[in-house]
Amino acid sequence: MTTAAASKPLTVSEFCTELGISRSTFYDWRAKRRAPKCITLPNGSLRIRRTEFERWLSSREDAA
Numbered sequence: 001m002t003t004a005a006a007s008k009p010l011t012v013s014e015f016c017t018e019l020g021i022s023r024s025t026f027y028d029w030r031a032k033r034r035a036p037k038c039i040t041l042p043n044g045s046l047r048i049r050r051t052e053f054e055r056w057l058s059s060r061e062d063a064a
Contacts, residue, residue, distance in 0.1 A: 009050065012046050037052050
């Protein structure tokens, strides 16, 4: 992954693909405040910063 690609925010579709979840699951998590923080663009589209995605994933690690 290039530096530019690493810093480019994820779309909801890209986020869902990475986790293997449906868009409805993402929006359910968002409504329950379980999704990562999102950026709302002027057109209403959502984006997730890669750093926020990584932080959010790390916070869900299960210590076995």
